[in-house]
Amino acid sequence: MEATSGRRVVIEPVTRVEGHGKVTILLDAEGHVERARFHVVEFRGFERFIQGRPYWEVPVAVQRLCGICPVSHHLAAAKAMDRIVGGEKLTPTAEKMRRLMHYGQTFQSHALHFFHLASPDLLFGFGSDVNARHVLGVAAKHPDLARQGILMRRYGQEIIRVTAGKKVHGTGAIPGGVNKNLTLAERDPLLAELPQMREWAQATVKLAREYTLAHVDSLGGFGSFPSNHMSLVRADGALDLYDGGLRAVDAQGRAIFDHVDPQRYLEFIAEEVKPWSYMKFPFVRSLGPEHGWYRVGPLARVNACTFIDTPLAEAERRVFMEVAGGRPSPLTMAYHWARMIELLHAIEKIDALLHDPDLQGTDLVVRGERRGEAVAIVEAPRGTLFHHYKVDENDQVTMANLIVSTTSNNEPMNRAVASVAKTFLDGQEITEGLLNHVEVAIRAYDPCLSCATHALGQMPLDVELRDAEGRLVARRVKDSRG
Amino acid sequence: MSEPSLILDGREIPFVPGQTILQAAEDAGAWIPRLCHKPGLEPCGSCRVCVVRANGRTVSSCTFPASLGMVVECDTPDLLAMRRLIVEMLFVEGNHFCMSCEKSGHCELQALGYRLGITAPQLEYQFPRREVDASHPDILIDHNRCILCARCVRTSRDLDGKEAFAFVGRGPHKRIAASAGSRLRDTSADVSDRAIDACPVGALLRKRVGFSVPVGRRPYDAVPIGGQEVGR
Structure with a gap:
């Protein structure tokens, strides 16, 4: 039980698909928002x-963690097992097939998030009528946009199918x-559709950019805060979603660490356990748990x-960084723009790969000196994903540790919710406006939960206001029909 | 003199004296579902999936000899229900997680489940606690997936000449064991044994080759088990 003299506001989604999530807003004795917890x-x-x-x-087994970006787990585990079999230096065909799979996934996942989940908020406004603020509302008012979203997602899924064997939960790696x-x-049907996909991706980035620029003043006060950012980068510092070294930068863009070998991640990252959540709290060791939390995902990657x-x-990234004043952007809502920059990057990479004859190569597997332990990191659509395994001499797994991106974004989401609640919580009343804005802030991070609870933009909520002794002060329930 | 014949689901089919009902049906292009039966091995009739009604009597077609004028029912609603139940029991009695099993798409139990239209078992899952014996450098036994068909036991004994595998325990505790000791590494089992290929499910496996066949090119991706022949 929380030892506090304040009150707790609990916002609890009641459906569970990917997991069960809820928001607790902690008030101080004066009834002001003290902090928030996203569980x-x-x-x-x-x-x-x-x-x-x-x-x-x-x-093949661990990708069942998720139905939205299983390719991330599939590839992270496969990369770890590459090291276990001493085959981390893949053949060109193998590495490019995996990259194609990964870019296909990034493309479909980002398209899904932007069109199906985020666009209703951006197009209709955070506080607009929930009965229209969903993907069907977008389909009614902006039919071309809704159609693009569906076809872009299908394109990415088709890339996954031809590289992994199935659209969801394949076995390719x-x-x-x-x-x-x-x-x-x-390959050929994918090449035929490519120009259209690139054109749509460019238009989508433009939409996200124009939205951000038009609202840049108000978004600065919406769940935004300076933070550290972490991402994989290539040896030359380029954005790399599939492989590289770890880079963390602070709010000014200064390196905290750079090009860290994934095998050494535990020297730089630690995980804190808190009694009120099943999630762990990763942090940069050198900064400690209080200051070492960081953001991951599209915003962190473009920033880092x-x-x-x-x-x-790259042209989009330059505009993005210019708007942020050359430092990492602190805007929570800039996740959307950054995500669409990655969408464009993904289709450019897909373009290059589809034209590469190495993909028709037949040298598919390499083996080398067997190892007993391996770490692999990929940049999943939602952020940095760590897989760490130990395997014994009988080929059986003896230890696994996974740090998923939603876990890394745990503290940033708490801060975003607290920031929004400070603006929109009025006294002891749990208003529709508060719920809407909390939803929008969480959704910017694209946690796995988002699709489970708001495919139609209507987050089922059970909101309770309790005093320090646990007595119910107020309750507001909104079911999935609004 | 004409060949002897029997009636299978109303159709007259010939047989060679000494053939079983299942063999006679197969020669006539009628596929009867089966799991423990494998050509080249002495039939043992243990799985009962190939159950038919011969002259009104319920028998396993892989062991029951064909006879002159015999009336055999195979594709009837009650026999189909019986087969489904048997296969369902095999699914719930072990731990068959097709989604991460390397035998998926190659597995006769899974393929039979699809062919019999089993979308979800109606019986309660038992979730038994079973072990994986990966002690051998090149092969492993995953007891979670073993259906006790004895194909490995019979193949090792009759074709490999080894007796590398045997049953131990009784009733629900019955399991395949390495015959010479408690662990697979202590047996004469070898990666080249035909017994390894005899396993219809993902219980007896060669190590380090799982998932090398892509989805879409696995044996049962395109054609159901038993092919398109009549019979279910």
């Missing part, structure tokens, strides 16, 4: 389930490589990288 019950059972399982099963190449019959190695996305 996601991410049951970490997978780390236990796979103990004793043969290592080659892990990339295996320890030391891949189990298939890309046939010309698989030195440049983007594809021209259209």
